[in-house]
Amino acid sequence: MSTEFQQYSTENQKRVIAEFAVAEGLTVVATYEDAGKSGVSLKGRHALVQLLQDVQSPNRAFSVVLVYDVSRWGRFQDVDESAHYEYICRLAGVQVVYCAELFGWDSSPTAALMKAIKRSMAGEYSRELSRKVFIGQCRLAERGFWQGAAPGYGLQRVLVASDGTVKGPLRPKEHKSIKTDRVVVTPGEAHEVALVLRIYDWYVRQGLGCTRISQRLNAFGMCNAYGRPWTPQLVTSILSGEKYTGNNVYARTSRKLDANWRRNPRSEWARSVAAFPPLVDRRTFEAAEQIRTNRTQNLSDEEILKKLRDFVGSAEVVSAKKIDQTPSMPAGKTYCRRFGSMSIAYERVGYEPRYYRADPEASRASRAVLQRCIKRTTDALAARGHHVDVSLDGTTIRVDDELVIRFTVHLILHYDRRSPRWRARWPTYCAPDLLVVLRLDSALGTPLDFYVFPRGSLAPGHEFSLSIRSGSSGPFETFRYPDESILFELAARTRLEAYDGRQSSFPNHGYLGTPDSRDESTDPQQASKAGDDGEHRGGGIEEADYGEP
Template identity: 70%
Template sequence: MQQAAAASVSFAGTSAAQYVRMSTDHQQYSIGNQKQAIADFAAARNIAVIATYEDAGKSGVTIRGRPALLRLLQDVQSGTHAFSVVLVYDVSRWGRFQDVDESAHYEYMCRQAGVQVVYCAEEFASDRGAAASLMKALKRAMAGEYSRELSRKVFVGQCRLARLGFWQGAAPGYGLQRMLVDPAGTVKGLLREREHKSIQTDRVIVAPGGEHEVALVRRIYDWYIHHGVGCRRIADRLNAFGICNAHGRPWNPQLVTDILGNEKYAGTNVYARTSRKLDADWQRNPPSEWARSEGAFPPLIDRATFDAAQTIRTHRTQFLSDEELLTRLGEFVRFSDVVRADEIDRAPTLPAGKTYSRRFGSIQNAYARVGYEPDYRGATPEVFRATRSALQRCIEETTDGLVASGHCVDISVDGTTIRVDDELVIRFVARMILHYDRRSPRWRVRWPTYASPDLFVILRLDSAFETPLDVYVFPRGSLVPGDDLSLSIRSGSGEPFDMFRFPDGSILLELAARTNVEAFDGSLSSHSSHRYPGDADSRPESPDQEQAPAAGDCR
């Protein structure tokens, strides 16, 4: 008790900022309730609240989409803040991060800048003792687990409703419309674009749209099946007729493909073909995990017509070998004045650009297979080739070093991302110099918004585009996804990102190294021991032990 009392800190007479956040799941966590609880806490301790950072209707699973928290962290790190305490209602309002270390990291960033984060509704609100730290870590884990469990329950419930024939998506697409029904199945009315149900027990079904839209969907299938008109030509024909799509915009081949390939036009409700859990990336689910409901709503075309369209679509690309795809692409790049992904989509003798990306990892890989070097953001082929070579050398050196240290390394198809020990995802990019003006050369930086890695490695190249100047290693959460930033040549001059700068990629070997962790009884945890090549006990068990690869064979 004396130790706990000694660890307690008094904030009387200090200035504080309050951070409040509300998602859409709990009304007891409303912004007003949080502010009132924080005000009572501050008044009882003579704390003056001078600033408010508010994220209303924001999920706490990730820092993305939470501008108030990002602004708070930026203000704290800038050193211009006038407060020394941040008051938060409880641990869950700070965030339900799936990695407890991420939650602790943002709190540590504040504490490192001299700002203490205090949770008003927790018993350890102003306690810095060991027991409080342990309880705080437990609360962080519980907050993250709550989101995971809630996400799982919501997904299972949505799949169950989809199997019953109820619509779980947003806009149903061209030729279809959403209808609101009560629990007894009685139609209550039409749901227009951006409208949602207001009663939880109500459900949404799909019905055929206007007669002219239904007729056009059937005409698209007729053109495609009986007249041999491809998706590009169908889109051009519709645009020439002045017909707009469901959003009032011109048609493109992908929209036509969606109509020809979606079972909803045959009356089948299909859900969960793709899914996204919390802040993870979207992933394609195998057909065995789809939620299906045959005859869920009146079909616009019969099943035989839909199956005929699928047969044509399958034979156009699936049975083309890699050699045939590359041969067609090689002829295209030799005789075309403009080589771009949209031009590939328009070419009648070529499949869509996505087909090349799916087969070869990326369209750039397909270009390389046919000996074509595209113009990369205005760079010459020589510069593009030198940039790519420098990036490949960096990735190979890092991969070889990790394998030599006993790590298992998997490389993505496009060769820009590696996964270490099936745990750590590292993505590499090379950045060329950009002269915004004569005095300030810079390098562009943007955190990837799709397939977000754990570490984002940026290789800065000099004006010759061959020699790497240095390496920046950004952990997840250090950059705002999607925002364009720039790195200055004036390294070491107080630049905000200097802490992430390293002379070479050897820092990645240190970051990936395993560390022995003490258990509560003081012994070393068996789960944290290093793994070495040839050490069979250090590798996970394989169903077929004879075929389990050694650590050095995982690339």
Template identity: 75%
Template sequence: MPQADGTLTSLAGRLAAQYVRMSTDYQQYSTENQKLAIAEFAAIQGVSIVATYEDAGKSGVTLKGRPGLLQLLQDAQAPTHAFSLVLVYDVSRWGRFQDTDESAHYEYLCRQAGVQVVYCAETFSYDGGAVATLMKTLKRAMAGEYSRELSRKVFTGQYRLAERGFWQGAAPGYGLQRVLVDSDGNVKGPLHHREHKSIQTDRVIVTPGDEREVALVRRIYDWYVCQGVGCRRIADRLNAFGICNAHGRPWNPQHVTDILSSEKYVGTNVYARTSRKLNGNWHRNPPSEWARSEGAFPPLVDHATFDAAERIRTNRTQNLSDDEILKRLSDFVRSSDVVSAKEIDRARAMPAGKTYSVRFGCIKNAYALVGYEPGYHIGGPEVFRASRAAQQECIGKTTAALTALGHRVDISADETTIRVDDELVIRFAVRPILHYDRRGPRWRVRWPTYSSPDFLVVLRLDSAFETPIDFYIFPRGSLVPGYDFSLSIRGGSSEPFEMFRFPDERILLELTARTRMEAFDGSQSPDSNRRHPDSPDSSA
């Protein structure tokens, strides 16, 4: 019943939602154990649980990346919420926020909407009294300090392992591969893309990878050191050869520079050049704080070649001030017909587009400092995440449907392309809407120049970046490689591309289906008796 100060002492007969979260703490905090403890508490108090919000494998130091809690806060503040209680196992499951006020703020949003947050496993009461408020604040501070202490311990452990020569990153880079070893140093096998060790005592080392990639790394050093070919020309040469980088994408000068400047190619393991703690911003550490282990793995190039490349690179590098590179950007936007990060990279007198991103946070900030406004509105991180999610959903649905029909489907390392039965290559691309200043909304389409798929699937997203409007299935030869095409929102205005437009991706199932062939004389070929998994039985 409500007291004079508005607090509640009785929970019997009320409807509740439960919130559970687990990162990688301990088994005691598994979501199932939390649900059991909350169910026991609800049974004792006479509370009925009508909804469950769950964040499995999510960190509690921030609200970002926790869709369960975000949805809970949204539903709790809705005018007609279906519950008046939120049951949480303890304060740490609500979050290990580094600012205790942030944790209290989200609880306050619920309470302001008439929804009370109750921590089932805490020793303090839930009546909203002064003692409970004080204990709750203390628990929030303890939860945040636990994350800070754990972060320090994890970083120190990784730092010590890096000093011993063990790899602490994900992708090792072009020409290198990760290899899993046990506690005694015995090799267990290579680790492929997105694979991780599963036993805590195992370690990861780096060894030379594919022989062709190793040979190409040495060729890059030879071009740069012995033949005097610059990074931009090397990137253009590799792209002209149709060679992709470690991510399956075209080369740019920065990729070449990374190979020429990374000590891992002479066998030195370097860790903690940059660091980020508790989901904060990345920052560069001084060399004195790096973990270094020379001779940690077999080198791809010798020290003499690497040092020669470093001397050339140092002599060519111009350490321009912020004012100088902004002046060059200002001159560039006034004299160029097309202004983009790609065109900036192409201009020989300009610093790389990445330089502006590093110096000023992003290229848009640099544009603003020189008084330039792009002709279209560039999407932010939320647009990229929405596009990536739509792309992965389409690939997942297509792959599942093709696999169910008996096809073999392989997904590329960058998860943008699938190969069906080792024969048909399909690349997926998502195009969000672009709002131009003097034209209606458009979607840009370009045939990839660094790969040649059999089909290019283009998903057009709506202005909310949530739902695909339609699908364009472009076969090879229908678009000129490297040329930007524009699709309008007005029906029938995108001719001659209307013939390639479909409502969903099911057309791919028809395009990948096998068809019986006949010999030149009209008789069935010997392979015509083979029945495809989705073909009907033609026997009488």
């Protein structure tokens, strides 16, 4: 990875290459640059991938590739990987020249030996740097500073200067910008702290399990820190998190370079006792830990595979979510941790899923479409004078602190050789006023249409299928619209007409009259018709046909 503070910044590299090209009488026709990308793997190196594709193209516009030095292919842990990419260029008839190396144009055996040595040095540099960074992070964690991402529900990150001055809390997805600053953890909002204490009380004193606790929280309409429903795994993470006692624990898991994550033994953990104010006292935490230990069943791989084999043979719907919801089954994460993924676990028991999900690229494309739609909607509403708030997960907006709209997008799924369909489900852990479902075309670029479901139109907890064919969704056609402009009409304010035929000149009052005349009306039916605040969503009431009192 090259940044402006490093010797190998992209601007320095391009300048050296340009000077080399002028000295050698070459013309630079294209530049391939992976700025700010890690060089330990090909993942994320889009420019390098494009270069290898262009090299093998018969219509390429160049015959020489200028590279700053050998390490610019990447600091791969396998030295043959960068050599392989250079060989691809030579095999296609494109010469590779190193501008900052002594053997620039040289292709002799001596130059080949020097390249192999430098490739090994590049890989060793990454390994050594990774080790030093990891040790530095462990030392900071032992001093009580937080390392890593979000601390969890009920906790918040606070930015402090090198002299200990508190600069303020860090919101989700925010990071420090000054190298000498540090991050500490403090108790979060009062309602989150109270909920953490309530979870421990339910578990330790009332004997509720993690599944029952998550169901109770979802029934109350409460969301986790990311605005999503609670799961037994999230409850378990709170009950097993030593951070809730004020201890800062780091390096329970680690990942070096591009290797897989591994669980470290306790002897390698970095720990700071009483690093920040506790949310839960030590006695309560130890009681919860003892209960978890007594309830935990240490099953072998064969035993949990047998449970999975029995489950797929008897269950109507097989998914990781259904596995988590079955009390007698190990958690889906257990299978992922033991065998690498749920797909491998399914393969081990001879089960083939009945539908195929879209690839990660399609999922990312659909999320991008969803975010663009939400941005267009919020910008248009703001331009119309509305106040719009967006939830932390970016999928729900609140208009004027009154109208809650949740957006969702669904990919094409194939079910047992039937025609592709979308699936819609009313969220059970929140109560939006409107649920907007985006249906995408096959290119995943432009929404095909929009379904706007008001509260009460879909039964909570039940999934409904929407066919690809336009006009084939039966009763749901009532809620289908070509674009999101219907939301602007639903969010608009319209004055109500009073029961005596006069229209209110105040948008905040549905009844126009003197205070005395208002007090004289004692008919509750008329009062309910006139409205309390005089504002209705969805176009309001154009004409009133109320009877005389």
